[in-house]
Amino acid sequence: MPGASAPGGAPVVVVGGGIAGLAAAWELTGGATFDPGARRVVVLEATDRLGGPLHSASFDGTTVDLGPDGFLGRRPEAAALCREVGLGELLMPIGASGASLYTRGRLRTMPAGLMLGIPTRWWPVARSGVLGPAGSARLLRDALLPRQDRRGPLGDRALGPLVARRQGRRVVEALVDPLIGGIHAGSVADMSTAAVMPQLLAVKRRGGLMRALRRAGTATPQGADEPAFWALAGGMRSLIEALATGLAGRGVELRTASAVSAIGRDGQGWTLEVPGGPLEAGGLVLAVPAGAAGTLLEPHEANVASLARTIDYGSVSVITMAFTPELDLPPGTGFLVPRHTPSPIAGGEELLITAGTFLDKKWPHLARPGRTLLRVSAGRFADRRAEQLDDEALAVRVASELGAVLGTEARPAETVVTRWPNAFPQYRVGHLLRVNGIEAAVKRLPALAVAGSAYRGVGVPACIGSGRAAARSVLESLAAGPASS
Ligand SMILES: Cc1cc2nc3c(=O)[nH]c(=O)nc-3n(C[C@H](O)[C@H](O)[C@H](O)COP(=O)(O)OP(=O)(O)OC[C@H]3O[C@@H](n4cnc5c(N)ncnc54)[C@H](O)[C@@H]3O)c2cc1C
Structure with a gap:
């Protein structure tokens, strides 16, 4: 719906600068092909960094992902967006298949x-x-x-x-x-x-x-078929950087440290309360977690607020480690730990770690001779033990659990702990009823749509798809004019 005109020419505003919000902004400005006649777009992000968990850092001389380290290849949205922003050549297929389970006292091949x-x-x-x-x-x-x-x-x-x-x-x-x-x-x-x-x-x-x-015919036997996952050679951060550069080139205003505290109706448009003064919006994409969307929409659609608040979030800690000399690891991309698995150390208490990823086996572009890169996750909904330990205590505990699981005395030469509080929406029974209710209520509001991991998929491809769909819905609503709302 290129070039649809908004009341007073006010921009379309995207609230939330995670991958869903940035994908929405990309779509609002034409998607694969820039539309120079597209309306002005502003992205408002509460924190001082775009991308949410799509975050990479230099670690032991290598760029490693601290949040998602790849995305499903079977869903097209993420690889397609990478190609649209010019990162096609940086897409790296997964380099190993299969994994292990730590169960009944040892690692066993899945x-x-x-x-x-x-x-x-x-x-x-x-x-x-x-x-x-x-x-x-x-x-x-x-x-x-x-x-x-x-x-x-x-x-x-x-x-x-x-x-x-x-x-x-x-x-x-x-x-x-x-x-x-x-x-x-x-x-x-x-x-x-x-x-x-x-x-x-x-x-x-x-x-x-x-x-x-x-x-x-839906079985996907382990190790069969084409590579199921992609990573990016420059880390997932490179997708955020390429999007930010591409969006800025399209004239999109990207504002960080700009938490939206309230939204008000202004005829067929909206007024947002942001640091620095109110901002008029012709259309709105709310690409924020469910609770934040509920709070902003409460004065306008109380149903959305009550439904959105029933979506709880789980927190996770990611501990990335470098071992030198390299470790002798089992085959596959890593291991999973079932809930309530007793620790072989710490007097049989339940293991804190929930999964381990053999980063340089999963992603061969990360491999360096004589070193093993490994990351471990800890914490899930209703298990807050990892959150209660400070970084140093968590790193020590996780390293000793990992040693026991892998059967090694080796300890990491370098460690970085990353916390992702309230990052995983919980899709409980009836989730789609809730989402249908939220989407139906939101449709009654003029030129407004919601997007992000809270609704129809937590993976990066699903979030990109939801951001782009929300953008199209806002553009359609604007093109149809006031009568549609
Ligand atoms: C540790 C970890 C590992 C993961 N691994 C994978 C993986 O391997 N593969 C995969 O596909 N997915 C993975 N995921 C899931 C995926 O990364 C997320 O679901 C996805 O990035 C969520 O994107 P989003 O845009 O919906 O939300 P977010 O990235 O959370 O973006 C929402 C943004 O809204 C902002 N915001 C909130 N309130 C306001 C406000 N009032 N005003 C302005 N801004 C506001 C927030 O600051 C945030 O930046 C992982 C996630 C984590 C945490």
Whole structure:
């Protein structure tokens, strides 16, 4: 909808300078092809840095990511945006496949034939030893004496219980929760299947789940197919920098340290309270966390505020380490640690670490002879132990847990601790009902849309897609004129 005119020529304002907000600004100015007739765009970011968790730093002489270290290749949005901003040649495919699970006292290779952690074949799982004899026997029942699925009228179910009913509790604890719960820093006990794995609700209710998933043809066996993930040679920060440069070149005003404290209606437009004085906006994209969007919209759509506030956030700490000389690591990109795994140190207390990534195996462009780069995550929703330790204590604790998991006395030569408070929205059962409610309420407001990880996917590609879709929706609303709102 290039060049649609706003009341008084006021700019379209994007609130939130994370990847969703920057992608929205990119789309507002024409997307792949700059539209010189596009309306003026202003991006307002509360902190002093654009990009949110897409943040990289120089570490042991290498640029490493401190937040997301890559993105799914199967979804096109992120790689497409990288190419649009001229970073196509910096896209690096993942360099290893497979991973391990730290379970039943040691690292075990993740079995083949999993679909986001859900087994589609019995034998590879049984042979891997990740479930133990009782768990493997219970999984076999899914093939021999399958339980019928029960579904309520809402069209959604909690993912963990849904899988447990058909494949047993152990499958959920050892595989599904570490994989899917881990991606969201949450728990599959109350996670929305419709939001995170809708294909599971589409498979046959009768018969075994393994068979149904195989028949649906949705299994993605470990190590098969094309590289599933991309990284950027200059780190994810290079995407933010390229976007910021490209947007500035398009005349977009990028303001950091500009928290929006309130928004008011101004006829068919908006007035924003920002440091330095009020700002008029012809259209608005709110690319902020759900709670912030709720607070800003409360005076205009109380429904949005109450729905948005039900979306909780989990916090994570990332500890990046360099080891010299290099470590002897198991194959694959890293390991996952199921919840409630007793620590082999610290008197059997639950391990703090939830996952480890072998950075220079996963991303060969980071490799240097004689050194191992590794990062570990700690913390998830309702597990705040990592947040209660200061950086030094956390680094020491994590290094000793890592040593025990990998079976090494080696300690890192360099460590950096990065905290990501309230970074992962929790998609609980009924999440899409909430999101539909928020989006429907927001549609009643003139030229306004919401975007970001709170709604329809936490991954970088999903956030980019949501930012661009929000931009198109605002442009359509502006092009349709006041009657549409
Ligand atoms: C440690 C970690 C690892 C991850 N790993 C991966 C991965 O490997 N692959 C992947 O695809 N995804 C990964 N993710 C997820 C992904 O990075 C995020 O979901 C995504 O970056 C969120 O983008 P966003 O724009 O929605 O939100 P944000 O980046 O949080 O942006 C929202 C912005 O709004 C600003 N804001 C809030 N209130 C206001 C206000 N009132 N006024 C102005 N500005 C405001 C905030 O300061 C923030 O900058 C990871 C996330 C983390 C934290």
